[in-house]
Structure formats: C-alpha cells, structure tokens
Amino acid sequence: MNKNISEKTGFSILRLCMAIVVIFLLVILFDIISKGIGKVNWEFLTQPPRRGMTEGGIFPAIVGTFLVTLITALLAVPMGMGCAIYLNEYAKDNKTTRLIRMSIRNLSGVPSIVYGLFGVVLFVQLMHLGTCILAAGLTLGLMTLPWTITASEEALKNVPQSYRDGALALGATKWKAIRTNVLPYAVPGMLTGTILGLARAAGETAPILFTGAAFFLPFLPRSVFDQFMALPYHLYIMATQHHAISQVRPIAYATALVLITLIFSMNLAAIVLRYHLRKLKKE
Amino acid sequence: MENIKIKAEKFNFYYGDHKALKDISVNVYKNKVLGIIGPSGCGKSTFLRSLNRMNDVIIGARYEGSILIDRRNIFDPRMDVVEIRRKVGMVFQKSNPFPKSIFENVAYGLKINGKKNRDLILEKAEKSLKDAALWNEVKDRLDKSAFDLSGGQQQRLCIARALAVEPEVILMDEPASALDPAATAKIEELIQQLKENYTIVIVTHNMQQAARISDYTAFFMMGELVEYDTASKMFTSPSKKITEEYITGRFG
Numbered sequence: 072m073n074k075n076i077s078e079k080t081g082f083s084i085l086r087l088c089m090a091i092v093v094i095f096l097l098v099i100l101f102d103i104i105s106k107g108i109g110k111v112n113w114e115f116l117t118q119p120p121r122r123g124m125t126e127g128g129i130f131p132a133i134v135g136t137f138l139v140t141l142i143t144a145l146l147a148v149p150m151g152m153g154c155a156i157y158l159n160e161y162a163k164d165n166k167t168t169r170l171i172r173m174s175i176r177n178l179s180g181v182p183s184i185v186y187g188l189f190g191v192v193l194f195v196q197l198m199h200l201g202t203c204i205l206a207a208g209l210t211l212g213l214m215t216l217p218w219t220i221t222a223s224e225e226a227l228k229n230v231p232q233s234y235r236d237g238a239l240a241l242g243a244t245k246w247k248a249i250r251t252n253v254l255p256y257a258v259p260g261m262l263t264g265t266i267l268g269l270a271r272a273a274g275e276t277a278p279i280l281f282t283g284a285a286f287f288l289p290f291l292p293r294s295v296f297d298q299f300m301a302l303p304y305h306l307y308i309m310a311t312q313h314h315a316i317s318q319v320r321p322i323a324y325a326t327a328l329v330l331i332t333l334i335f336s337m338n339l340a341a342i343v344l345r346y347h348l349r350k351l352k353k354e
Numbered sequence: 355m356e357n358i359k360i361k362a363e364k365f366n367f368y369y370g371d372h373k374a375l376k377d378i379s380v381n382v383y384k385n386k387v388l389g390i391i392g393p394s395g396c397g398k399s400t401f402l403r404s405l406n407r408m409n410d411v412i413i414g415a416r417y418e419g420s421i422l423i424d425r426r427n428i429f430d431p432r433m434d435v436v437e438i439r440r441k442v443g444m445v446f447q448k449s450n451p452f453p454k455s456i457f458e459n460v461a462y463g464l465k466i467n468g469k470k471n472r473d474l475i476l477e478k479a480e481k482s483l484k485d486a487a488l489w490n491e492v493k494d495r496l497d498k499s500a501f502d503l504s505g506g507q508q509q510r511l512c513i514a515r516a517l518a519v520e521p522e523v524i525l526m527d528e529p530a531s532a533l534d535p536a537a538t539a540k541i542e543e544l545i546q547q548l549k550e551n552y553t554i555v556i557v558t559h560n561m562q563q564a565a566r567i568s569d570y571t572a573f574f575m576m577g578e579l580v581e582y583d584t585a586s587k588m589f590t591s592p593s594k595k596i597t598e599e600y601i602t603g604r605f606g
Contacts, residue, residue: 163413233450237512240408241463241519242440251466252452 103331107324115325124287124309125318129326134291135204135299136333139283140273142208142295143215147272148265150212151219155261158220159227160249179217184277186214191281205295207283211272218271222264226257259348263341270337274330276303286312302330357384359523359553360405364419367400369412374400376577377419382523382570387545387554389568389585391561393600396574398557399447402525405555406442407435423523440467443516447528449508451500451515456492459500459511463519478518486514487544506537513544524548526556530563542567561601565589573597 114128121127154175162168190210200206230253238248276284285298286308292299309323360382367375375397382388390398403409404421407428420427428438451459460479469475479496483489488510492503500511509529516524526545530538545554545567558564564571564585571585573592581588581597592598599605 231450233446233448234452236408236411236446237450237452237515238462238466239411240406240439240444240446241466241515242436243466244436247466252462256453 100331103324103327106321107326107328110321110325111328116329119289120287120322123315124313124322125315129300129302129305129322129329131288131291132300132302132305132326133329135284136273136302136330138204138292138295139208139211139279139299139301140269142205143211143272144265144269146209146212147215147219147268151216151265151268152223152261154216154220155223155227156249156254159224160245160253175217175220179221181214182277183214183275184280186210187278187281189213190278195282201296202281202283202298203296204283204292204299207279207299207301208295210278210282211275214275214278215268215272218268219261219265222268223257223261226260226264227253229260230256259344263345263348266337266341266344270334270341273337274303274334276301276307279304302326302333306330358382359384359423360555361422361425362401362419363422365401365404365421366418367397367404367409368414368416370414374577375404378579380572380579380582382553382555384553385549385551386569387549387556387567389564389571390555390557390574391559391564391571391601392574392580393605394559397577398574399527401574402527402555402557403444405523405525406439406444408439408444410435440519441521442523442525443519443521444525445509445512445516445527445529447531449505449512449532451503451508451511454500455497456500456503456511457496460514460518463515467519478520479514482514482518483511485517485548486510487540487547488514504537506533506540509533509537509541510544513541513548517548521552523553523555526554528557528559531559538563561589561603573600575600 116128116133117130118128119131120129158168158172162171187210190206190213194200194206194209195202198206200209234252234256235248238252239245243251272278279301283298284301284304288298288300306323306326309319309326313319358381362378362380365375365378366373378401380388390401392398400409404417405423405428409415409417417429420429422428423438423442426433452462454462457479460482461475464475464478469478480489480493483492488507491507492498492511495502500508503511509532513524513529530541533541542563545556548554549569556568568585571583571588572579573581573588575596581592581594583593588597589601592601
C-alpha cells in the first residue's frame, strides 16, 4: 500500500513538471497567435514598412533573414561536414583530437552575444567587410559550426564499420569508401542536425546586432555587402525601441508569429527528414 | 615450389605492445583451401586480415617479417594496398551487405574500380551471382534490397560481391558461423566449387567443417602456429598432442 502511494506521488510530480512546461508553451503560442494572426496577410508579408514603421509589412526583414541564413548555411554546412568527416574518419584518437573535440563541444555553449562581438572584431573591422549581410552571416555561421560538426559526427558514427571494411576489402581507397559507402548513409542525419542549427541561427539577434542588421532600410539589400533587416531584430525594435507603442504592438506580434512559423517549419523539415531516415534504416 | 600462392615468412604482428602473432611461416597453395583453426583469440583472424592488409586501419598495429603473394611482399612500400585487396577478396564473419539493391551490391566493387559500361557490369554481376550459387534465387528481384534476403543468402551475396572484382584469393572469416546447418552446407559446397578457380583461406571454429572443406589445415594457439599439415593428416594422426586434444574437443 505504502509503495503504491509513493509510486503515485512520484508520477504525479513528474506529470506536473510536464504539464507546467506544456502550459507555458501553449500560453506563449496562444498569446502570439491570437494577437498576431489578425495582422498577418499577403500585404504584410510582401510590403516594406511604411510611415515610420507603424504601417506596412515586413518583407525586407523576411528577405534579410533568408539571405543571412543562406550565408550561414554556405559557411556552416560544408565546413561542418568537412570537420566532422576529418574528425571521425581520419583523425587519430589522441590527446590533440580529444582536445579539439572538447573545444568544439564547449564552443556550442558560448553565449551568442560573444559571437556577435567576435564577429565585429574579425569580420567587420579586421577583414574590413563593414556591417553587412556577409559579416552577419559569417558570424552566425561560426556560431552554428559546433552544432553542425557535432551532429555530422554523430551521423557518421551511426554508419556501421562493416560498410567501411566491406568497401575497403573490395579495393576502394579510403576516400572512395567514405564517399560511396559512408556519406550517402550519413548525409540525412547530417542534414537533420544542420537544419536544427540553422533554425537556431535564423532566430538569433545578438550576433547580427553589431555585424549588419539595420533598424530600418527603405530598400532591399542589393549585394552581400549591404546592411539588412532581419526578423528577430525587427521584433526587438518593434517590441522595445519604437515610440508609438500601441500602433506597432500588433506588428510586433505578427512578426513574432512569422518568425516562429519559419523556425517551426525548419524544425519540422528536420523531423520529417529524421523520420524518413529511420524508415530507410529499418528496410 | 611452383604452386605456392601465398607464403608467410616469420611473420610477427603486434597490437601496440601485445604480440598477437609469433613467427608464423605458412604456405598456401594455388587452388587449394587452407583452413585455419584454433581457440578464440589465438590470432587466426588477425593472420587472415594481414593477408589483404585489412589490419592497416587498426591504430597501433605493427608487423615484422613478410607475406609474399605471387612472390611479392605485400608489405613492400611500393605495393599498392588497393591492388592487393582487389587481388585478395574477403568475406567477413558477419555478412555485411550494403543497404543497396542486390544488383548494386554486386556491382559496387566494379563501379569503384572504374568500370562504367553497364552491359559489362550486368554481365559480370550475373556471372558472380551464378558462381556464388545465388543467381536462381535472386534473378527476378535484383532491384530489391539486399536486406530482404535470408542470412545464408546475404552471405552468398557477399561472396558474389567479392567474386565480382575477379580476385585470385578469397579470405573467409568464419563465413558460416551465424548460419543454420542448411545454409552452412550450401556455403561449404560453394567453397568446394570455388577452389577450382580461386585460392581460399578460411578461418573456422568448426572442426568438422575444417576437416570437410580444407586441403591443408593450420592450427593456431596463443599467436603461434602449432601445427600445419594436410587436412587428412591433421585430422587422422596429428603429430602433436595438443593438436589432438584441440581437434577432439578437449579444450577450446
């Protein structure tokens, strides 16, 4: 009897923890959706802001976020995969490798504002890129790298050693074995982790704050050396920096809704990809 | 002798500080089956994997002495390891079909070796599957996943895959240890056919199997070659007491 009671209490506490988390999530989602959905329409998505950003849409911010995430991906995806392939397939398991691996794990815990300041010094000033899409994208790319490396390495680890041995025994060179008999089975897993990393990057404000994001731009960026508007930064401005609070509040909510939808769809893509990967494995 | 295909001379192998093989000298004759027997951890798999230099991938592995294949030392720095592995095919203990179609599995070795002509690949794949006694069972479903096959069929697919690159020697590491008796019998029958065209080195835990299929037998223990003789001699009147004790099942 006593056992039963402690069992039940234990589970009730766990259930309560779960419920609190879910409730918070639902409240936030409900708040954003209910206050933002009325404002989101075709015009909001395709028009620039007007009248001191109290009217109009968020098109430049959507374009800006898209472009900067693209730059991030161009840096983080190939470099992340390359590093992971080297670490998992070529590097010897010695002190240096373990130190590098540990540093990479630690880098993923560095606060994003630190990456932002680092980006200013390295890309904006030292490399003379100025504040622009390229500098911001590279900064976000550096921030995403630890995630893509770790995820890609995990994906490579999941490919059975027998695929490598089998290919080598048939006369494949090491690189050929990796390219034809390891990578094809690791890429879906690599992409899953990478998309999650990119989704996180797309929602970041601190790293782009000093490296290229603009308060307001009357035109779309014409090259990667232009400044840009971005969804998370636009949201920050609308929520805290604009003087006409009551007028821009709905815009802020609508922007938040668009940003959340964007990140949610990226995560969903990753989940779908993982699901298909698992199904493939079972076959 | 003319028909020596593989000649190991005072071959030593180390994993780091551990000496796994001690002064192994053994001949493998052309178109014959050499069976390697011995208790677990005696070095028989290590020796097998030395013959196509699969041990190269192990960190901290070292060797001394030489292994000659067609009178050329495979550890000579001028030897191309890829070339050796094409000449010396391998079938692993656990069948390891790739997650591809049956056809793609057999074609894999040809494709990575630069063969592009589809008709040629088709032709060779068919021949390999026939040689591995698998063709009749899979000819109507070549595009199906290799994982759909039974355990015995998967192992014969791995043999077909190894045959496709036209090796001269085939190494087999306990190829039937995970198979049921019927599938095992098929593999053994296959080995008898294959030795007409290939030289075979097979590691096995199964004494009866070694007696049935091998022409020569090598008994390994604790990294040493205890006895090496024709199979008929070794299984009827072994010259050492310890060999007799092992093959009659008194230990191991």
